[in-house]
Amino acid sequence: MLVIDDEPDVRRSVAGILADHGYDVHTALDDEHALRSVVALSPDLILLDIRLPDPTFSQRFADEYRRRVPPERQAPIVVLSASREIADYAERLGAVGHIAKPFDADDLVRVVRSCFVLADADPPAHPVNGEAMA
Numbered sequence: 001m002l003v004i005d006d007e008p009d010v011r012r013s014v015a016g017i018l019a020d021h022g023y024d025v026h027t028a029l030d031d032e033h034a035l036r037s038v039v040a041l042s043p044d045l046i047l048l049d050i051r052l053p054d055p056t057f058s059q060r061f062a063d064e065y066r067r068r069v070p071p072e073r074q075a076p077i078v079v080l081s082a083s084r085e086i087a088d089y090a091e092r093l094g095a096v097g098h099i100a101k102p103f104d105a106d107d108l109v110r111v112v113r114s115c116f117v118l119a120d121a122d123p124p125a126h127p128v129n130g131e132a133m134a
Contacts, residue, residue, distance in 0.1 A: 001112070002041060003027045004034045004061070005049035005080060010101070014047060014080075017105045018112060031057050038065055043075050045115050047099070050081040050089050062093050076115050 028034035082101040090098040
């Protein structure tokens with residue numbers, strides 16, 4: 001999977017938690033690195049921060065990703081954010097779910113696992129969401 005976040009502590013934390021649960025995790029910190037990584041790695045899941053320094057990055061990234069990668073190879077996107085509008089933004093972006101920052105490690109793993117369970121099923125009727133437990 002690919003974690004895209006401009007905050008080094010968040011990237012390390014998310015990658016560490018998920019690696020400890022057996023996931024193969026790669027990280028990217030900006031738009032150029034993220035687009036190169038997503039095409040080269042073909043991740044099974046993308047965790048995308050929506051409040052990167054450039055507020056339009058997330059939408060541009062999702063649009064460009066969907067343009068460059070054939071639909072049958074596209075990974076679901078889950079957005080990460082401390083924004084109160086995270087659910088609305090996730091829906092506009094076409095994400096399968098969202099995780100509110102700060103997040104609980106168990107909640108992060110639950111959301112990621114549910115995305116992999118859903119991968120073999122029809123798209124979920126409702127997004128997969130995580131709520132901060134702090």
